[in-house]
Structures are given as structure tokens and as C-alpha cells.
Amino acid sequence: MKILDAEFVKGFIRLCDDGFRQNWHERNGGNLSYRIKPSEVEEIKEELTKEKPWQPIGTAVKGLAGEYFMVTGSGKYFRNVILDPKANTCIIEIDETGEQYRICWGLVNGGRPTSELPSHLMNHEVKKEATDGRHRVIYHAHPTNIIALTFVLPLEDKVFTRKLWEMATECPVVFPSGIGVVGWMVPGGRDIAVATSELMKKYDAAIWAHHGLFASGEDFDLTFGLMHTVEKSAEILVKVLSIRPDKLQTITAENFRDLAVDFKVALPEEFLYEK
Structure with a gap:
């Protein structure tokens, strides 16, 4: 062929x-x-x-x-x-x-x-082991809204996970383990590769502060879909913060638990409460 x-x-x-x-x-x-x-x-x-x-x-x-x-x-x-x-x-x-x-x-x-080959290969190695070989795609992009949020939110896994989950009901289903955050680092070297690979032992996506998003998946559709979902949620959050930072209503911790039961996903309790 x-x-x-x-x-x-x-x-x-x-x-x-x-x-x-x-x-x-x-x-x-x-x-x-x-x-x-x-x-x-x-x-x-x-x-x-x-x-x-x-x-x-x-x-x-x-x-x-x-x-x-x-x-x-x-x-x-x-x-x-x-x-x-x-x-x-x-x-x-x-x-x-x-x-x-x-x-x-x-x-x-x-x-x-x-x-950024070192970052890709180190993360392929981590995800290959963590998923018994199922994950085969690593994708890095520069989604505008995710980058914007890294200037105004604390660079913490818990904060980004909770706020992105909250913006769209599908988010906890698409990335139930949450999302990691790497503080700003020079791209392309071993240091950022090591920092990202540590997070990818736990998550399928990691935000690079002021830079972009790093995602892993089993195939091209799932990996692109993960990137797309995270960025759309970030876009909604940017609009909410611009319109009215003090929300009138939102998805509650109990709502997330109900969602997890119906969609058969495990959502870490640490991410269910706003910080």
C-alpha cells in the first residue's frame, strides 16, 4: 500500500x-x-x-x-x-x-x-503504559480561549477542571478524570516534557499556561474531540466571565454526581466543589 x-x-x-x-x-x-x-x-x-x-x-x-x-x-x-x-x-x-x-x-x-518531539514521545510512553496501549495520538494546539483563561484563573488542576466541567454538561463525560495545568515553561525541552508526562499519568489533557493545550487519545476523532470540547467550554467560560462573573445559577456538586451515575463515569470528589 x-x-x-x-x-x-x-x-x-x-x-x-x-x-x-x-x-x-x-x-x-x-x-x-x-x-x-x-x-x-x-x-x-x-x-x-x-x-x-x-x-x-x-x-x-x-x-x-x-x-x-x-x-x-x-x-x-x-x-x-x-x-x-x-x-x-x-x-x-x-x-x-x-x-x-x-x-x-x-x-x-x-x-x-x-x-516538541521529546514531549510527544515521553507522553506517548506514559499513555501507552497507562492505557495498556490503547492511546496512540498526542495532539498539541493553541486554542484561543484556553490560553486566555491562563491569564485570569489560578494555574491549578482543581480550578480549571471544575470551571470547565461547569460550562457544559458533556465535559465531565468527555474528560472525567479532569484536566492538568503546567505553569509557563520554555517549550520544546525536556523539562516541560517531564512536567507534562507527570500530569498525563492522571489526565488525558494538560494545559500549558500562556501557550496551549496538550491532549492524548485512542484515535484521531477522540483526541480532536477532546481538544474541541475543552476549548468550547473555555469559550463559554470567557463569555460568562465577560457578561456576569457572579453567576445566577450553575451545575451543582449533586448534579455532577447524578450525571456520573447516569453516564457511568467516575468523577473525583475533589473537583466537584468550587474553590
């Missing part, structure tokens, strides 16, 4: 285009990675090359040794992925030590995988 005909590649391209159309990817902002299934690697193996040199990842991800990933390129624009995926994305292989990668396909005009 040709790589561009593979279903996972089509899904990857669609998510990039959907994210751009949501206005989450100004210039070269944001990045996406997908841990390719062995059966999918088998389908496209004829187009994969082993000729390019190994490069250091900048961290060790032994739990991903031998795995293949599709990744957006550093400095590449999401708006261009649908036009020329082979120039703006790549497929990489992780070596047996989990410390190096090599490009097996893509980035035909030169370049390297996203500068």
Missing part, C-alpha cells in the same frame, strides 16, 4: 486540516504525532527507508523502542499538510535503546520532526 493511501495517514491529515480550520494553528504553531500500529507498518513497509542516520531524541523512551510514529515537521504549517503531506510530515522509527530516531519517510524538502 502507498503511504498516502493508508487510512491512518488520511486521518492524520484530516486532523491537521480540522485544527487549522478551528484557528488553533497560527503560522507553524502546534504539532501532532501518531503511534503507528504494527499492522499498519506492515502495510506501508515497502515505502519506508532505513538509509537516514539516527538522531538523538533528547530523552530516553525505552517503552517505545522499535515503534514507528507519524509526526508533523518542525517549522511546518498545519495549513500545508493537506496540500503536501510528504513535505510537511514524516514517519520516524525509534531505535532499540529508545534514545534515537531516524526518518523513514517524508520531509522530502529537508527538516526534522517537531521541536
Whole structure:
């Protein structure tokens, strides 16, 4: 099978285009990675090359040794992925030590995988273990309203979780474990990767203060849907705060408990009360 005909590649391209159309990817902002299934690697193996040199990842991800990933390129624009995926994305292989990668396909005009590759791979390793391998997508975007809220709300998991849950009834169902928050850090390095991966042991999404949102999921639809839901809730919260900060009514702790029973989700009690 040709790589561009593979279903996972089509899904990857669609998510990039959907994210751009949501206005989450100004210039070269944001990045996406997908841990390719062995059966999918088998389908496209004829187009994969082993000729390019190994490069250091900048961290060790032994739990991903031998795995293949599709990744957006550093400095590449999401708006261009649908036009020329082979120039703006790549497929990489992780070596047996989990410390190096090599490009097996893509980035035909030169370049390297996203500068936030360490964050992606460290979080893939965490989510692979935490979900028994079910999670395969890591997505980072710059949703406007989430970023805006990081300037006016305390940078605490409990505060963001409770307020985002409160804004839309579906939110506790979509991200029942809550949402994590990382204070501002320089992006692209090991420190922010470590901080995010600690949160992702507990959550499926983490906010990067004054920067954006980091999300994990089983497939492209669920991961995009998580990002979309969090950002829509943030938009509602921004509007509520702008109209009338002292709400007349809201979803109560007991309402959340009733919701959890009907939708069969476990909602941590620590997030049910406003701080």
C-alpha cells in the first residue's frame, strides 16, 4: 500500500486540516504525532527507508523502542499538510535503546520532526503504559480561549477542571478524570516534557499556561474531540466571565454526581466543589 493511501495517514491529515480550520494553528504553531500500529507498518513497509542516520531524541523512551510514529515537521504549517503531506510530515522509527530516531519517510524538502518531539514521545510512553496501549495520538494546539483563561484563573488542576466541567454538561463525560495545568515553561525541552508526562499519568489533557493545550487519545476523532470540547467550554467560560462573573445559577456538586451515575463515569470528589 502507498503511504498516502493508508487510512491512518488520511486521518492524520484530516486532523491537521480540522485544527487549522478551528484557528488553533497560527503560522507553524502546534504539532501532532501518531503511534503507528504494527499492522499498519506492515502495510506501508515497502515505502519506508532505513538509509537516514539516527538522531538523538533528547530523552530516553525505552517503552517505545522499535515503534514507528507519524509526526508533523518542525517549522511546518498545519495549513500545508493537506496540500503536501510528504513535505510537511514524516514517519520516524525509534531505535532499540529508545534514545534515537531516524526518518523513514517524508520531509522530502529537508527538516526534522517537531521541536516538541521529546514531549510527544515521553507522553506517548506514559499513555501507552497507562492505557495498556490503547492511546496512540498526542495532539498539541493553541486554542484561543484556553490560553486566555491562563491569564485570569489560578494555574491549578482543581480550578480549571471544575470551571470547565461547569460550562457544559458533556465535559465531565468527555474528560472525567479532569484536566492538568503546567505553569509557563520554555517549550520544546525536556523539562516541560517531564512536567507534562507527570500530569498525563492522571489526565488525558494538560494545559500549558500562556501557550496551549496538550491532549492524548485512542484515535484521531477522540483526541480532536477532546481538544474541541475543552476549548468550547473555555469559550463559554470567557463569555460568562465577560457578561456576569457572579453567576445566577450553575451545575451543582449533586448534579455532577447524578450525571456520573447516569453516564457511568467516575468523577473525583475533589473537583466537584468550587474553590
